[in-house]
Amino acid sequence: MLEENKINRINELAKKAKTSGLSIEEAKEQSQLRSEYLKTFRSTMRDTIENVKVLDPDGNDVTPEKVKDAQNKKFLN
Known part of the structure; x- marks a missing residue:
């Protein structure tokens, strides 16, 4: 998971963007933080999905x- 201080900074920048706008440096920082957040989210989601087994009501896989x-592939590596 992304560090709490980075998530807080993403939220601060989003709020500032809506109210007064961002400087060029802040916009770059926001973009970088969002990219990092998405990368972490996708990785976590992929790991979760790769560890799921779906069963129907009768217990069949x-x-x-x-x-x-x-x-x-994950277990072979």
């Missing part, structure tokens, strides 16, 4: 093949 393939 109905995990999508794409997820199973990703799980197999």
Whole structure:
């Protein structure tokens, strides 16, 4: 997860952008922080999905093949 101080800074910059606007340096910082946030979010989401097993009401494994393939690749590495 992204550090709390970075998330707070993203929120500060977003609020400032809505009220008074951002300087060029602040806009660059905001872009960099957002990119870092998205990278972390995607990585966490991918890890979560790769550790999920989907079962139907009868208890049969109905995990999508794409997820199973990703799980197999992860365990082979």
